[in-house]
Amino acid sequence: MKSERYNAREAEPRWQRVWEQREIFKTRNDDPRPKYYVLEMFPYPSGRIHMGHVRNYTMGDVVARYMRAKGNNVLHPMGWDAFGMPAENAAMANKVHPKTWTYENIAAMKSQLKSMGFSLDWSRELATCDPSYYRHQQKMFLDFWKAGLVEHEKRKVNWDPVDQTVLANEQVIDGRGWRSGAEIEQRVMAQWVFKITRYSQELLDALDKLDRWPEKVRVMQRNWIGRSEGLKIKFRLDPATAPLQEKEIEVYTTRPDTLFGAKFIALAPDHVVALAASSTTAKLAAFSAQSMRHATAQEIIETQEKLGIDTGIRAIHPFDPSWTLPVYITNFVVMEYGTGAIFGCPAHDQRDLDFANKYGLGNTPVVCPPGVGLKSFVITDKAYEDETGTMINSRFLDGMTVTQAKEKVASRLEKEIWGYELRLPLGTEERGATAEGPAALVTPDLKDAHGNPPPPPFDVRWEFDSNSYQWRLGSGHWIANHRYFDRFVIGRKEQFEDRKMLQLTQPVPVGQRQIQFRLRDWGISRQRYWGCPIPVIHCDRHDAVPVPEKDLPVELPEDIEFDRPGNPLDRHPTWKNVRCPICNKPARRETDTMDTFVDSSWYFLRFTAPEANTPTDPKAEKYWMPVDQYIGGVEHAILHLLYSRFFTRAMKATGHAHVEEPFKGLFTQGMVVHETYEKKDGTFATPAEVRVEAVGDKRRAILLENGEQLTIGPIEKMSKSKRNTVDPDDILSTYGADTARWFMLSDSPPDRDVIWTEEGVQGSYRFVQRLYRLANDLAGLAAPVGSPRPASYGEPALAVRKCAHAALARVSEDIERLRFNRGVAQIYELANVLGGAVVDARAAKAVSADLAAAFREAGEILMRLVEPMMPHLAEECWAALGHKKLVAEASWPALERELLVEDTITLPVQVNGKKRADVTVARDAAYPEIEAAVLALEPVQRALDGKQPKRIIVVPQRIVNVVA
């Protein structure tokens, strides 16, 4: 019997070498077994792994090893999300080339990951910064472009002044850059965008089918896509008050039922009509300018003050030509949502009420909750939203429910025809992007002698100025472009010079039902060096031209300087000078690179065939996709996961994938948190510099170097600023990988935060040692490997087997449901029972053949259960039990379910719902038998206190309840 301690530092690398030599984690694409694809979110190569990685990859590894043991062909790859800002920051700070820095980091982290013993197929390793990866991304960009899923447009963008780059809306958090934390400015720039909004509805609908995703993530995505159903309503403007050529304002509302409660029209500062009005009035211009500057600025959102200015324009109510509403330019309506204009109904919207109160615009309630008088009506009343409210003060809507009124207003306004929609004739688009072209409106004053609108077609002049990105109206006025660049002035053909013409096609109703999404298209242009080059050449004659496929990849130049902020690619002396692929005249290469979220939107597809010379290999992709279990942090619930869902759809549309949804199962794990240690001077000490000791029931933290007593602060996410990080390398060298893995899986449910404590780690380490001793003890008592099964088992042997199989059943289920903390508890129980059995057997001084066989079986089950979680220790113990083969290659034990069924069962007995006793009966005992046994129990008699039981409820296999 061996009694030395398990030496993880020696054993772990030894087993890792064995696994590597035998290539047991290498996965083939032509394996006949069922496939299982488990993936953890790949890391950014920052230089060192952190505890979050350890937790994430441990969970994935448990699943991978379990699934392998269950007979699946498991794909469990690893790669590097290797483009991004930190490499450039390092380049600027340390004069290292981003490539050098990145690949050095990858090498360091790879060796760290290997020392954790993860069962990864390293032969499929990929790095997104490698041309062999990003060339395929460039190819797909071109394919998407061909398919109309990419556009180049001038856009109002979020500009990060520190990183000197554009950010997507998703990357702006509370008005600040997600990485730099700098306050974001609004700029207009040419941007490459992915048309994710094409899939708004589909991305939303498909969420319902993702039943193995956390509800939380689905809700977050639903909100982000932000679908709302409403009505677009056109308000005519009183010509006496409106600027020249502005005839109408279109608003978007989800509450058309409140139309008779309208008191004003509110415009975004950059709305066309607001701009037209501002162009003539200095006061308005000043207000608009100021509001626009603050469009997303922090202080406005925080102060919430609703400001506005009366334009003097009056809008005519769609149901009453004699009723006019004042038109305000405001700071609380944004151009980016709806039509950039709303009608304000103060009685039923808090914002509108604030605004109306401030400017004295009045207030008429139009929805009345049931049984409540008009006077006591408040806007927060729930009846306002649902069927229980009744319309009042609303003419023909009076008495209807809210729902009925919405429908009534929509159907009436839909029938009211006001003009004609105009469509661009095909082929006249300025940049050839869309087939439909923009729509426009005929002004209502174009009528014939009988008051009817004249028949189509009408011709209208329009003109696009690509420098200012504005539209010139036929009248000579300019309007700024925004999403509503479909407004044009209508005139007679002969009034215009020979210019492109618009054609009148369809009558336009006053009201139009509209489904509105909050989701924006995904701007991917970044003014950075360390990213995937966008494969485009700008030619003066041919505009943006795709780089011919034979010229892919467009590789990043390596001779690059980082002495100034901004885009180094743009400053490179030669790289951007190329010839136009069409006319061969000098042209400019696109110097923007792609958002790194593009890189991570398809790496899981590339893993299925990382050597393919097309982005994906159809056969491999079809075999492996979708990912069966994806595991990562909840911080990617929106960005990465939504982009990936879009990208996979776009890849399907362009023939690179056959699935729409990339991730069948998703699991979001919690963070690793640690308490903080604050010094007297307000700085923090890291856990490695601190000794924590228990004094009675209190704990106190001492700084090792000088004995200073520290304040134990709140438990927070491990971060550099709070210095509460624990380096995985330290844990590894002190305790070993298995201890770290085990601790990560114990205690906390995997979706919640886990508190890293020294005591907890030591507890895990003790268990590692205990298991090792137990295995050696069992090895001394158990029958040899492969010995025959005894004909029958005696009582102690049976008890051992029952316990082992019970643990097997529970741990299997817990791993499948990713409830690792429960699985851990089950393994503890099994180890405890086996430990007790070993002690008993020693005391008895003799081990019968059947017990020896049971020990063998239970020991093997125990180690097989431990292997996914602590693979090195399991191998060591497996070998100690006498095995020559690897436990990692052993299949999952077969469960003998009949062992879990008892002949007699012990039922708890309740009297009036309170537990009073236990009763042991035969498993299939009849009710009367059980009832008699229960009533005979002394504690039951006592609890009944002479009363007759009214009823006895027997729940089979569960419980007995006596009701008195």
Next chain:
RNA sequence: GCCGACGUGGCGGAACGGUAGACGCAUGGGGCUUAAAACCCCUUGGAGGAGUAAUCCUCCGUGCAGGUUCGACUCCUGCCGUCGGCACCA
């Protein structure tokens, strides 16, 4: 403001509507040891009670107030609190 999750011992947490507190950590006590570490055993929700003792009994306990049920940590309604997400979204 809107949406969502959560609330159980000293702590992390268990508990298909069926014995609340599995398992771990931490306490306290004991054993082994010259001693320490390691290891092993026992103890621990609260209050009260019976017994020489092993042990046993009673009551109260899952954020608060109700409800459904033979029976509620679990389901329903309304509050309170904590955390997370979104946010002038019309």
